[in-house]
Amino acid sequence: MQDTNSSTLPLAALSSAQLQFANRFADLPPAFYTRLQPTPLPAPYLVGFSADAARSIGLKTPAADDQHFLDLFTGNLIASGSQPLAAVYSGHQFGQWAGQLGDGRAISIGDLAAADGKGRIELQLKGSGKTPYSRMGDGRAVLRSSIREFLCSEAMAALGIPTTRALCVTGSDQRVLRETAETAAVVTRMAPSFIRFGSFEHWYYNQRHDDLKILADAVLAQLYPELLDSANPYAALLKEVTRRTAHLMAHWQAVGFMHGVMNTDNMSILGLTLDYGPFGFMEAFDANHICNHTDQQGRYSYQMQPKIGQWNCFALGQAMLPLIGSVEETEAALGEYQAQFELRHAQLMQAKLGLRSTQAEDGTLLDAMFAILQNSHVDFTSFFRQLGNLRIDDTASDEALRDLIIDRQAFDAWALQYRARLRLENSEDATRKLAMDAVNPKYVLRNYLAQVAIDKAQNKDFSEVERLLQILQQPFDEQPEFDRYADLPPDWASHLEVSCSS
Known part of the structure; x- marks a missing residue:
């Protein structure tokens, strides 16, 4: 993998025909992927386009009937330099080793220079046809799931949560069969890399440590060059990925986001939210809520996400052990997780409550608040947004909040504690509301x-x-x-x- 980062900002927005593709992943040995062409879809049309995501690659907004754009991002046209491919990886699914998986319906069409000159951005066409890793699947995505991924990717980015992005969705009238017949679609997703925890597990469990090292060295050179001078770069890599994953879990919990399928093949080596399937945002609060109807055991429930994030980091640590060379160094890198999660989660919750300082009793205040949310099944997003309207010396300001809650007496008792906590730091209502509104969203992608x-x-x-x-x-x-x-x-x-x- 050669690093072809560009430091030159584009002088003007480019059309799709002017994009200069390369494919760094194709520089890895052939065992890492299969080269293949996307399967064309007839008569594609534009369903959705994110101008914000497009700006990150210097791409201008296309006309709805821009045939070059439609064909390129549906897989009907291959750009010069693209070298499309599907990557191989493995993974643990629902806690069980599943063996080889891979890009079953996503084909990388290459990478582009980031518009800010900082690195490159890989583009994948999800739903672009069968690959050697499709197993029993047809390689297609349906309009329903593609719209959900498109909207949620961009919603998460706007919330400030690390995520892959979505450039566009294109549709076609071609029918594909799920529970019922649906129409096909392709979502173009973007990230500096789509390498997963399962990419490392693949080579570890196949006892191909030379290939494991090739992958790790490429990740370090391409994505974490600042770690190359560490005493043990592989241990430093595991530590940094563990830290990013812990922070990502804290962000998910703080905004009430549930991923639904936290398998190791769905975990990003960059700490990004990856693979939007049966996700959901918490509405009526229930810590045990399972957003994925397929998850009968509740492995990926809301309250389990931080623990599963840690479990997945340990799976990555196991795969990287031959490179790190020491159980003690591996454990030390993984030992960062809990403290990093708790620190970041505490910071996020402090901001959500409009607190400027940390006090010893804050944990008790939070526990009492979450007990109210749980017992009254309060709408998560609405509660925190309304909380910003509370005024220290005016209980009448609580009415909209109290309307969300069944056990109003419990809330009133908690509100007394909360007001006392605010007075402790001389909180000012208008300033606090501005700060809280900047971190507590009014709008999330409700199902x-x-x-x-x-x-x-x-x-x-x-x-x-x-x-x-x-x-x-x-x-x-x-x-x-x-x-x-x-x-x-x-x-x-x-x-x-x-x-x-x-």
Whole structure:
């Protein structure tokens, strides 16, 4: 893998025909991937486009009928320098070793220089046809899941949570079979790299330590060059990935995001949120909530996510042990996880409550708050957003909050403690509200909002996809014209289920 980072900013936004592709992953030995062409889709059309994601690669917004753009990002056209390929990896799925997996329906079409001159960005077409790693799958994605991934990738980025990005969704009238017949779609996703924990596990469990070293050396050179001068760069790499993963879990918990399928093949070596399948944002709070209908045992429930993040880091540590060379150094690198998670989570929760300092009793205050959320099944996003309206010397300001809560006496008792805590640091209402509104989103991608957009898109009306994207890219702003998008879910939304089927 040669590093072809560019330090030159683009002078102007480029069209898709002007993009200069390379493919650093193709510089690895042939055992790491299979070269193949995406399978074309007939008569593609544009479903959604993120101008914000496009800016990161210097790409201008295309016309809806820009055929070159549609063909390139559907897989019907191969750009010069692209060298499309599907990568091999393995992984633990639901805690069990699953063996070889790989890009079963995602094909990398190469990488582009980042518009800010800092590194390169890889692009993948998810849903672009069968690969040697498809197993029993057809290699396609459906419009439903593609819209969900597109919107959530961009929503998470706007929330400030590390994530892969989504450039666009293209659709086609070609039918694919899931539980029912649906139409096919391709989502173009972007990241500095899509290398996973399972990429390392693949070579470890196949006892190919030379290939394991090739992969690790490439990751260090390409993605973590600052670690190359460490006494043990492999231990330093594990420590940094562990730290990033712990911080990512803290971000998920703080915003109420549930991934749904935290298998090691879905864990990014960069600490990014990767592979949006049966995800969900917490609504009626339940720490045991399982957002993935397929997860019958609750392994990936909301409250389990931090522990599973740690478990996955230990799986990566096991795979990297031959490179690190010492059980003690491996354990030391992994030992960062819990302290890093607790530190970052505490910082995020402190900000969500509008606190400027740390006090010994803060843990008790938080525990009491989460007990109220649990016992009254309070809407997670609405609670924290409304909490910013609380005024220290005016209990009448609590009414909107109290309307969310069944056990109002418990809330009133907690609010007394919270007000006392605010007075302790001479908190000022208006200043605190501004700070809290900047970290407690008003808008998240609730499942029912995504479903409304999907239903319209299935009838070729993509206006709701565009509108939702616009709202979710400014999640902390009031946007009064879109107040209804912050409403509690309607009764019919309780019947919505998401699973691994997509």
